[in-house]
Amino acid sequence: MASMKILTVGSPAGSIRELFAKVKALDAKHGKFDLLLCVGDFFGPPKDEGEAYADDDEVVLLLEGKLEVPLECYIMQGEYPLPAPVIEKFAKTGSALAKGVNLLRVIITPKGLRIACLGGIYDSNLYAASESAHGFTSPYFTSQTVDRLLSNTLTTSKPGSQQNYTSLAAIKANAATSQLVDIFISNAWPSFIAHASDAPLPDQALSSIGVDPVAEIVRRTKPRYHFAVGGGQPPKFWEREPFVWDEDNGRITRFVSLGGFGSPPTEGKKQRWFYAFSIAPVTPDNPAPPRPANATRNPFTEEITRPPKRPLESDEGANYRWGDVKQPGKRSRTDGQPGKPPTGYKCKICESPDHFITDCPDRAKPKEGYICKICNEPGHFVRDCPVKNAVGDTGGRKPKEGYVCRACGGENHYIQDCPVANQPSGGRGGRGRGPPKEIAPDECWFCLSNPNLAKHLIVSIGAECYVTLPKGQIVPTHTAGDHPNAPRVPGGGHVLIVPITHYPTYSSIPLDLSPPIINETDRYKDALRSLYAKHGAAAVTFEVGRLTAKGGHAHVQVVPVPNKLKDKVEATFLDEGRRHGIEFEADPEEALRACEGGRGSYFRVDLPDGRMMVHLFRDHVPFSVQFGRQVLVSLLGMQERFDWKTCLQSEEEDKADAEAFKKAFAPFDPSLIA
Template sequence: MASPRILLCGDVLGRLNQLFKRVAAVNKSNGPFDALFCVGQFFPDTPDRLDELSDYIEGRSPIPLPTYFIGDYGVGAAKVLSPASKHPANLGFKTDGLKICDNLYWLKGSGKFSLFSLSIAYLSGRKSSDGQPMGTYTDDDIDALRALAEEPGVIDLFLTNEWPSEILNRAADAPVGISNPSGSDPLISQLAAEVKPRYHVAGTKGVFYAREPYSNDGAVHVTRFVGLAPVGNKDKQKFIHAISPTPASTMSAAEICLKPSKTTLSPYTVTEQTTQATEATKQHGNNITDAQYWRYDVSQKRHRQGSGDGERLCFKFTSTGSCPREEKCNFRHDMDAREQYLKGCCFDFINRGKCERGSDCSFQHGLGEEGDSFSRKRHRSNNRGNESQGRECWFCLSSPNVESHLVSSIGESCYCALAKGPLVEDHFLIIPVEHCPNTLSVAPEVEKELQRYKDALKIYFKNQRKVVVFYEWLSKQGLSMHANLQAIPIPLSKASDVHRHFILAAKKLGFEFEVINPSNHSSEGRKSLRSLFDGKSSFFYLELPEGTILFHSVEDKEKFPVQFGREVLAGMLSVMDKADWRNCKLSKEDEIQMVESFKKGFEELDPAR
């Protein structure tokens, strides 16, 4: 498959006639090109170009190529973009562009999407010193971009309006006269160092500059920075640049590791990044040190920390039966997976449950009887913290598998137990004694006792200058699950962060929480919640420290992480390595000690006394 052909453009400033005339000519002489990406200010500086803008927006003048822009500021921006953002076709979580008119798309906020197999990330807007709401990026946009940078895979193209302020460091080919800070942002330097794109494209400096490639700390590929001049600039500097990058997802390891002879070291040194982070903290009022960004594929985080309990399979072991790294390997050695591989099953299908090659793949995309056993084993492993099957239920007190040493209190209808693999100390569960799929469907007497345990835990943690977050995941396929309500203590200093982190996480997944604000007691909130839960869909809810309840009913084909609540809190509490409960296993002796310590402090409050 041929590599996509992309045009890049600097600040348009509303000069659409000049831009699209040039694009049409380039496309005719050197094309065809697949898309045009514009960085820097897209809208006019003065009102006299609004008629020219309207001709394209209203369809009187054609746009020759699919065009994407991030410079959502300038004269007329609010008038065009506000109604577009409210259009029904643009509602929801759209990272691949809000349609303004035929062939024109606004990349709003921040995001990452795939186009022609290229992975494209962007930060829309610019830093604001006057509090303007339109055309400026927010803390949430930055947080979301950092979370995206944590995801597996190489980002091919990173679009920002402003230059990274440190890009000229270590550059032998730096042009004269662009050392002033105007049009640069230290936060962009920090983001570029985290995102590690293959191409970083920016505008706003008023000049064209293609920097020598630089290497990235912690990555094998190089980055090429391109700064573009404004359309129609008086110095006739280059404002359109063409590239034809092979998507990283289709490149071999040898290809992606290649470094041109003039490659420099990264301009973003550790010392400089620390300085930038401090400066960004001052400018954005956000404690970057404390802001740990939630993510859902935690396997790569574990891999960097050297854990051998990763989610992903070791290809070397699966294909050959041995791995020279042995116990130091960051990936999983699984004999069941190897047996399936030897029987002709596709490694990607075993490892990820899917294969993007589809019919082009020469291996099997299905598991036999033994493979089904492997699949079930893996499923149980992923959900063992809060699922059970019949007599194997971990939470039924009559089950031979119950770990009774974790139990701290047993009432008439509910009991309290230390979570297996606790996220933090004193991470407990409130569990109905009778086997049932969720706590929203329990009998009234069970609900009353559950509420007493909740109230007691709130007081217990308040005495420790902590608050508590309660949450529950209700699976549509969870008829065999044993209900458990998670109770996780949060330091008082972070209590106000909980709401923001969950809203941000929801935005990343493409949904918005519905909200219940109980006027009196949290039991009233649960009563409202029960009336809204129909049992036909998977369901997630949490109770915030102030009593507000956030909930989301999961649609049939919606991708929703089973460990969503834990992963968000792990990020907020800066313990991302504990997002998977299996990374948090304690010895039985440590578990007993933790339960006994909790019992002593909880004794006077225990509803079972």
């Protein structure tokens, strides 16, 4: 089995361009490497609230694809929240933040290596108390974060298989019982990692920094390599001797904590910030690996005696918390008044000698400078946080400002409470779901009865459907000269075909009612193809047939592409799909039949040559509703037009585009042809 050569580096802390330059030099000297793993904080501390990212900021340049990425790179969240532009990009594109740069959770490489990641830092109070996994606006991981990671390591793929799994979606579709991973990276150290080791620690304080949740992940996944970067401030390099899992065919684990690439210099020896190694997948017929000569006892399987708890009452020396006094757990009746602190005691909150800390009147308010770890505001403890129990629009906990659900783009619920991410339909042959709850006409963007509908963009109304220009269309109509691949259709040519009657998807329209709607939709598609052909372009049509809890309004988007690019449409959809774990069905017609009657969600593309591509949504696997637009702006070389909101025009400009399109479309418009 072919091995992979991997380079792992410590926290760049925002020095992205410099890191990539160093990695490029290392690759030229010691490569070629197959993969780059960045442990710890890739972006460094986020900006202060209200402080914008400049156009030349390295974060912005990376997200816009303007930095040279020397290797396929996987990054993680370290001890800080991710920057706002990164969270926004993740909400739109998923794990692929830029070409060659991916946010790591759980992946299986094309060569069959399993890699898992736990980002963030540990707080014992938040870990147990949080009711959900935090988003990237929080630096903390919770018990739900760990549970999700462990469940996502399940896979049926046999060790050493070369199935082309490149996404969490592919893993979930093949979930079974094995949880073993080849590489695990975390920001925090596991507890007891220094136990039974003779390798000298760079700082003795590191012997007690490990946390139990990370240790539990190690016990369950038994990684062959475990990389961390939480070894002090700034991070220090430490490589532990290997240890063996006897019950798993002598599986060997190596733990390495890396120094930070972007850390300030420290006194003494320069901390090592990179680690290169080769690793091949384990195959079923592999013999047990030889036990390394320097292997130690396994710190995760041997019984470890924790230090005994200090007795509540002791006269031997000073107490670690209360000073040279007896514990208040058993209040002395011979030293002071009953119920009063002993001589020498001072409340840790207000320093008064007259009461215990549990009776302090200031206990309800924090000291000056205390910041709540939930809302990042002063003036109250975590337990009293006013947004701790705030409810979002789907009934779950309300997210912090700036959070965006990556399943549906909503800002008022976490993804675990999202009706789109949690819908039971979407898999091949999966259980059907009941008809989605209809939304009121004044809430639907596409119902003609909605008084807020942008009627000035409508360009044709038939018996069953209408055609409208979208807000913020892909095609730049007033700056087309700046884009060599911009189609030359009057008014832009990017339109939506929308059934007048409200149905969630085309496949959910009852079979006895669908023929006239589908026939008129097809007539509009043919008419648009004729219009585009007159102006040297071909049509690409796509539908996000997504069933939601409220029930969306079915529509298809039709976008012109220059004839010189029409033969590249299919390959671009396939390439972008592979980057995001989106797989297209071998039999698209059969896939759509499986969704009839509202039995599943899907994404459909009609190619310029008349063929069709279909992707079926899978249970609990998010799908970006902007995927079709993302593919086409990439094909047209107009990535800056990915976000429709940034492409909005004035109403006067929209009306001018609508009039230009109607005039050009009139000879082909089915509603005007007898």
